[in-house]
Each structure stands twice: as C-alpha cells, then as structure tokens.
Amino acid sequence: xxxxxxxxxxxxxxxxxxxxxxxxxxxxxxxAPRVETxxxxxxxxxxxxxxxxxxxxxxEKELQKIQGFAEQKLGSxxxxxxxxxxMILNDAILMRTIEKRIVAEHRNAESLxxxxxxxxxxxxxxxxxxxxxxxxxxxxxxxxxxIRNIQDQKLVSRLEGESIVVSEALAPADTVILxxxxxxxxxxxxxxxxxxxxxxxxxxxxxxxxxxxxxTKTIATGDVVALDGYAGCVVINPTGQTLxxxxxxxxxxxxxEAKLVGLAGLPxxxxxxxxxxxxxxxxxxxxxxxxxxxGAAGIGLYRTEGQIIGKGAYPDEEQxxxxxxxxxxxxxxxxxxxxxxxxGGDKIDPDGHHxxxxxxxxxxxxxLLDRPELFLGQLRALLMASVRKNVRIMFPMIAxxxxxxxxxxxxxxxxxELKTRNIPFDxxxxxxxxxxxxxxxxxADELAQESDFLSIGTNDLVQYLMAVDRxxxxxxxxxxxxxxxxxxxxxxxxxxxxxxxxPVGMCGEMAGDPLATIPLLGMGLDHFSLVPTMLPEIKxxxxxxxxxxxxxxxxxxxxxxxxxxxxxxxxxxxxQRLPDIPLE
Numbered sequence: 170x171x172x173x174x175x176x177x178x179x180x181x182x183x184x185x186x187x188x189x190x191x192x193x194x195x196x197x198x199x200x201a202p203r204v205e206t207x208x209x210x211x212x213x214x215x216x217x218x219x220x221x222x223x224x225x226x227x228x229e230k231e232l233q234k235i236q237g238f239a240e241q242k243l244g245s246x247x248x249x250x251x252x253x254x255x256m257i258l259n260d261a262i263l264m265r266t267i268e269k270r271i272v273a274e275h276r277n278a279e280s281l282x283x284x285x286x287x288x289x290x291x292x293x294x295x296x297x298x299x300x301x302x303x304x305x306x307x308x309x310x311x312x313x314x315x316i317r318n319i320q321d322q323k324l325v326s327r328l329e330g331e332s333i334v335v336s337e338a339l340a341p342a343d344t345v346i347l348x349x350x351x352x353x354x355x356x357x358x359x360x361x362x363x364x365x366x367x368x369x370x371x372x373x374x375x376x377x378x379x380x381x382x383x384x385t386k387t388i389a390t391g392d393v394v395a396l397d398g399y400a401g402c403v404v405i406n407p408t409g410q411t412l413x414x415x416x417x418x419x420x421x422x423x424x425x426e427a428k429l430v431g432l433a434g435l436p437x438x439x440x441x442x443x444x445x446x447x448x449x450x451x452x453x454x455x456x457x458x459x460x461x462x463x464g465a466a467g468i469g470l471y472r473t474e475g476q477i478i479g480k481g482a483y484p485d486e487e488q489x490x491x492x493x494x495x496x497x498x499x500x501x502x503x504x505x506x507x508x509x510x511x512x513g514g515d516k517i518d519p520d521g522h523h524x525x526x527x528x529x530x531x532x533x534x535x536x537l538l539d540r541p542e543l544f545l546g547q548l549r550a551l552l553m554a555s556v557r558k559n560v561r562i563m564f565p566m567i568a569x570x571x572x573x574x575x576x577x578x579x580x581x582x583x584x585x586e587l588k589t590r591n592i593p594f595d596x597x598x599x600x601x602x603x604x605x606x607x608x609x610x611x612x613a614d615e616l617a618q619e620s621d622f623l624s625i626g627t628n629d630l631v632q633y634l635m636a637v638d639r640x641x642x643x644x645x646x647x648x649x650x651x652x653x654x655x656x657x658x659x660x661x662x663x664x665x666x667x668x669x670x671x672p673v674g675m676c677g678e679m680a681g682d683p684l685a686t687i688p689l690l691g692m693g694l695d696h697f698s699l700v701p702t703m704l705p706e707i708k709x710x711x712x713x714x715x716x717x718x719x720x721x722x723x724x725x726x727x728x729x730x731x732x733x734x735x736x737x738x739x740x741x742x743x744x745q746r747l748p749d750i751p752l753e
Contacts, residue, residue: 176406180381182356184401185367187702188376189419190354191412194394194405195332196385199324199343202316206280214275218268221278224318229258231314232342239345239369251341254311257286279316286312304475306360310340328352333396335388339366348373354396356384356403371702372459378403399751418751425749429705433464437697437708439690441715446696447708448503450676454492457499460701464708467503469624469698470563470676471496473547474510483510483543489550497554504559506624506676506698507551508603509544511565512536533566538575548583555595563601563624568608570615577619603676605629610658613665623666624696627677631655649732650679656727656735660692667693674698683750684739686710691723706750713746 209217236251257263263285270281286308293305317324328334328350336343338359344366355370360379370377376398388394388405395404395415399422404411437447448469449460460468476484476492484492497505511533537544551562564576580600587594602609602616605626609616617623627650632638634655637647649655659675666673674696679685681699686707689697697707714722722742729735743750 177408177411178387178405180356180384180387180403180405182378182381182384182401182403183360184398185360185379186355186370186373186375186377186398187422188354188374188398189415189422190333190376190396190398191407191415192331192333192353192394194335194356194388194390194392195328196388196390197334197336197339197343197347198385199336202279202313202320202322204279204283204316205277207277209271209275209277211275214272217271217278220319221264221267221271221282221315224278224315225258225264227318228311228314229255231318232258235342235345238349254307254341257308257311258315279319282312282315282319286315306338306340310342314342333394335384335394337385341366341369344369344373348375354378354398356381356388356394356396358382358384368453368456368459421749422751425747425751426705429709432705432708432712433462435464435708435712437464437466437711439711439714439716439719441717443690443716445690445694445711446672446674447704447711448506448674448696448698449701449704450698451701454496454499456701457496460704461500463701463704465503465701465704467559468496468500468505469674469696471505471507472511473507474512477510477512483546486546486550489547490553493551493554493560497557497560501557501559504561506561506563506601508563508565509534509537509547534564534568534572534576535566537564538572538579541579544576544579545583545586548580549587552583552587552594552598553592555598556593558595558598560595561599561601561622563603565603565626566605566629567602567616568606570612570619573602573616573619604662605633605677607633607658610662613662614668617666617669617671620671622671622696623662623673624698625659625662625673625675625677627655627659627675627679630658630677631679634658650682650685651726651735651739652732653727653729653735656688656692659689659694660723660727663693672696681707683707683710684736684743687714687719687742687746688723688726688739690714690716691719691721692727710743710747710750 232251232255239251267278267281267285270276271278290305290308290312293308328347331351331353333354333356334347334352335356338357339355344355352375354375355377357379358381360366367377367379376396378396378398378401381403384403392405393407395407395412397415437445446466447464448467449463449465450470451457451460451468452472452475457468476489493507551560554560562580564573567573577600584594599621601622601624602620603624603626604610604613604616606629610630613623631648631650635647635649635652637644663673672695675689675694676698680697681703683706687710690711699707726735726738729738
C-alpha cells in the first residue's frame with residue numbers, strides 16, 4: 170500500500186535488483202503503437218506484404234544489435250535472452266500466416282501482426298501466473314517492435330544526465346539500451362523478479378523495484394526519487410531525514426556485501442561441519458552462468474515450461490534434449506533438477522485449456538498423466554541428457570501416492586524405449602517429488618518410500634495450507650510462511666524423508682528468505698534452492714551458525730503460536746548473529 174508522510178510519498182513494490190539510488194526521475198513513456206484496421210486494395214497487397222517483410226528484417230537487425238551490445242556488457246549467456254525474441258521473428262510459419270492473411274483478407278500488415286502475435290500474449294496473460302505474465306511482456310515487445318517498424322516510428326533511447334527511469338514496464342531491450350545512459354535505477358508499475366528486465370538489471374548491477382502499480386501516475390520527470398532495491402520501495406520527494414537514513418543504510422549494506430565477496434567458492438557448511446547443498450532456481454539456460462558466479466552448487470529447480478514461451482506448441486523431443494543437455498553440461502559436475510512440465514490450470518498451456526478455478530484444477534502431474542505422449546517425450550529427452558549422471562527429474566503437484574507410482578511407471582517405459590534404440594542414459598537417474606499440496610505433506614512418509622528425494626514447494630504449500638490466494642490484495646497479509654501451522658508441516662515433511670533416508674530440499678521462496686535459514690537448518694533441511702541473487706547471503710548465514718544452535722532455534726519457533734511471534738523471535742536471533750544483515 171502507498172503511504173503519504175508530510176511531503177513524501179512512499180510506493181511499495183517488489184525488490185527486483187539490490188541497491189539504493191537517489192536522483193531525479195525520468196518517466197519513460199513507451200506508448201503502445203496505435204493499430205487501426207484498414208482495407209488494402211488488390212493492387213497494393215504485394216506492397217503491403219513487403220512492408221511486413223521490411224519491418225521484420227529491420228526488427229531482427231535491431232535485436233541483433235542490442236544482443237551484440239548486451240554481449241559486450243554482460244557476456245554471451247545473459248545476451249541469449251534476446252534469442253527468444255529473434256526466434257519469433259524467424260518463425261516462418263507465423264510470418265507466412267500473416268502474409269497469407271494480408272492477401273486473403275485485404276487487411277493492413279500491422280493489424281494482422283497485432284492479431285496473430287497477440288494470440289500468444291493473450292494466452293499468457295490469461296494465466297494467473299506471474300512467470301507467464303512476464304514472458305507475455307517479452308512477446309508483446311516483439312509485436313510492438315514489428316508494428317513500430319511498419320509505421321516507421323522511433324523510440325527515445327538517449328537521456329540527459331543521471332536519472333532513475335520510471336516506466337509502466339521495461340522490456341529486455343529497453344533495459345539494455347537505456348543502460349547506455351548513466352542510469353541510477355529502474356522503477357516500474359508492473360513486473361516481477363522473474364522478468365527478463367529484472368534479470369538484466371541484476372546483471373547490470375542497476376537497482377530496480379518493480380510491481381509499484383502507480384509509479385508512472387504519481388512520479389513526474391524531474392521529481393527527486395529515492396529507490397530502495399532491498400526493501401522494494403520508492404520514496405518520492407524524500408525528506409532530509411529519509412535521505413540520511415537511506416545513505417546510512419546504503420553504507421551499512423555496502424559493508425555487509427563486502428563481507429560476502431569471496432563466499433562463492435566456499436562450501437555452504439556450518440561451523441560444526443554440516444554440509445548443505447545450496448543451489449539455484451532458474452527459468453532459462455542463460456541464468457546458469459550467473460547462478461554459478463553467485464556460488465550455486467547446482468540447479469535445484471529448472472522450470473522446463475520456459476521452453477513453451479512464444480512457441481504456441483510444445484517443443485519436440487529433439488528440441489527438449491538439446492536444451493536439457495546444454496543445461497546439464499553447463500552445470501556439470503553439479504546436479505540439476507528438471508521439473509517436468511508444470512502446465513495447465515494457472516500456467517500457460519499451448520492447447521488453450523482454461524478453468525474457472527485453476528489452482529484447484531487440471532495442472533502439473535494431472536496434465537502429464539492425461540497426455541502420455543507429451544510426458545514420455547519429455548522423459549526420453551531428460552534421460553538422453555543424463556549421460557553425465559548429474560540430471561534429476563522432479564514431478565510437480567503430486568497429491569497421491571498413486572500419481573507417483575504411475576509417473577514412475579512412465580519413467581520405466583521411457584527407459585525401455587531408449588534401451589531398444591541403444592541410446593545411453595543414466596540407469597539410476599534420481600526421481601523426486603515436489604511436496605506442494607497438503608495431501609502430499611500428510612503422505613510424505615509414503616511418497617519418500619517411492620521416490621529418491623523430496624523438494625518442498627513453499628509458494629503453493631503455504632497458499633493451500635492457509636487457504637490464501639497470495640495474489641489477492643484483500644487477503645495477501647494472511648499469506649504467512651512463518652505461521653506455526655506451516656513450520657510444523659515443514660518439520661513433518663523433513664522428518665518423513667529422513668525416516669526413509671531420503672534427502673529433503675526446498676525450492677520455494679522461503680528457501681531464499683534469510684529469516685527462514687536458521688530454523689530450516691535446525692529442522693534438518695538438506696538442500697536449499699533459491700533465486701541466485703540471495704545465494705551469498707544465505708550461505709553467509711549457514712556458515713555463521715552451528716547445527717546444534719540452529720536446532721534450538723527451530724525447536725523454540727515450532728513451539729510458538731503466531732506468525733508475528735515467530736518473526737519477531739527469528740529477527741532477533743539473526744540480528745544478534747549478523748547485526749548488519751539487511752532484513753527490510
């Protein structure tokens with residue numbers, strides 16, 4: 170919620186890239202190109218097709234130039250973000266469809282570009298899932314680029330002086346091109362931590378706050394703005410007192426971050442020598458390099474549905490194999506956990522399935538078991554990518570033991586098919602389960618017996634346990650990861666896994682929350698997988714507390730009766746151990 174304090178206005182959003190910036194705002198107004206449908210005379214149809222082709226060629230040249238600039242500034246891995254957009258431009262079927270419609274319907278090129286590419290965008294935006302919303306913005310950016318080039322429009326890319334860029338949303342190309350200016354920070358109305366713009370901001374080391382909702386309506390170009398990329402807020406017209414506090418915080422955090430330098434190569438190990446597997450969650454092959462630089466010992470969650478973005482169809486087995494092998498090779502010798510397609514319901518589905526209540530609907534393993542060929546194709550691709558024996562497979566949204574048994578039977582079938590073709594794979598590839606619904610938590614003993622590892626998906630688990638849609642502002646405050654009911658459920662799952670000598674990890678947001686690190690250690694969690702930017706901080710905490718001390722903290726927290734009580738207690742514990750750690 171926005172707060173007004175004297176002359177200050179404080180906007181609260183989501184911390185996307187760390188850092189504190191103070192300076193004048195520049196409101197970057199990137200209006201969507203105006204698209205009107207108009208008739209094209211028969212003798213002008215070929216010229217209209219040529220307008221489209223020229224615009225697509227110009228768009229590709231622009232993106233290649235941006236990609237080249239990104240490679241110079243960020244390296245080849247980060248620059249690969251633009252390959253997905255270039256692939257849309259190179260989609261022969263898509264472009265041929267638009268050309269045919271121009272001729273058949275006697276319509277102008279930009280209206281048909283908006284219609285055809287807009288189909289993908291609308292599908293993604295229809296899904297109540299932040300990750301898909303972010304990818305929709307990338308698709309929309311390609312669409313707008315083509316339309317602007319058809320209409321011969323130009324965008325502002327040069328700014329005068331240092332500034333904090335304020336915009337409704339930033340596409341990856343905007344983030345890179347604008348960074349040629351002395352940008353202090355980025356503030357956007359929309360977006361999340363999984364957006365390409367957020368990823369690039371972190372790589373560029375430019376502080377960013379996203380999801381502010383009303384920034385462009387509240388901030389004017391020239392306003393003095395203070396942006397806090399740690400707390401996820403922007404202060405408009407900050408008072409002297411606020412500026413002093415932020416400058417002191419910046420200095421304190423700079424000193425704390427200096428202590429994290431050099432941690433990347435050290436193990437995530439407690440002082441009494443308990444070794445933890447600290448891994449990263451990623452959506453794209455491009456993020457492997459950054460995760461490794463942050464000290465990740467592997468990838469604990471690779472979201473395979475990223476391959477569907479902008480395609481309008483599932484990738485074939487060969488395409489999947491190439492992607493999975495590239496990731497496995499880049500991560501080797503560390504492990505990578507590939508989550509099977511988590512589609513349907515609240516996530517994008519190329520087949521266009523929609524539901525009234527997607528969180529309780531047809532998604533995850535339910536979709537895969539109903540589509541055997543889709544499931545088997547992905548399993549074969551994963552198995553073929555496993556020859557270096559660092560690949561793990563994880564099933565999403567398991568709710569019953571029967572689902573797991575059937576899924577494992579498909580793994581056996583996929584193995585048998587590859588054997589008949591004499592294709593090598595890891596015969597003992599580990600197969601695990603995401604524990605993210607209450608029934609799976611209650612059945613954790615039985616699921617542990619039938620799997621090689623458990624991984625707790627706290628985002629959905631907390632939502633289901635507390636009966637709270639965390640995207641619903643009216644009840645979002647009731648989404649409480651530190652509620653005793655949640656903590657006790659986590660302990661139950663971890664204990665169940667250990668009773669059957671199976672490792673238990675966590676790949677939800679809670680794994681990257683500094684307040685949760687010590688109690689999770691104390692509960693016996695074996696693997697933490699989190700957003701790469703938080704890896705050094707979580708590793709620092711792990712290396713600062715013994716297992717015995719963590720166990721005492723966990724026991725005390727588990728005995729408390731409210732989320733506020735738990736939070737206050739854990740804040741005190743962490744402040745005592747690491748006084749300068751950022752917890753805002």
